[in-house]
Amino acid sequence: MNVPADLRYTAEHEWVRVESDGTLTIGITDHAQAALGDLVYLELPEVGRALAANEACAVVESVKAASDVYSPVAGEVVAVNEPVTNAPEEDNRDAYASWLFKLKPADAAAAGKLLDAKAYEAVIGAA
Secondary structure (H helix, E strand, O other), rough: OOOOOOEEEEEOOEEEEEEEOOOOOEEEOOOHHHHHEEEEEEEHHHHHHHHEOOOOEEEEOOOOOOEEEEEEOOOEEEOOHHHHHHHHHHHHHHHOOOEEEEEEOOOOOHHOOOOOOOOOOOOOOOO
């Protein structure tokens, strides 16, 4: 299972990359896409939407199941990856390249409180 050390994670299987401008890029982990199987549909949040921490804000559907995606921290959606909605299978190819949305966090330090790679590996039993 691929768990890049430079990202942060949630126990609900979202990954978070802190960008140089302070925004957060968010997607589902390699573990999540593998568990779901072949992705066939993605529903992303609206740009401008204010999200609470742990709020369901997107949906990923596979041939096996549908799963909510949660906002890892509170903030405002500033971008969505529209191209991936037309090719959800890209998330199966590389979950860390196929981000879902970007968030301007309400608290700049909030991402630092998320799981690091080692803690996430413990959650998924890969440690």
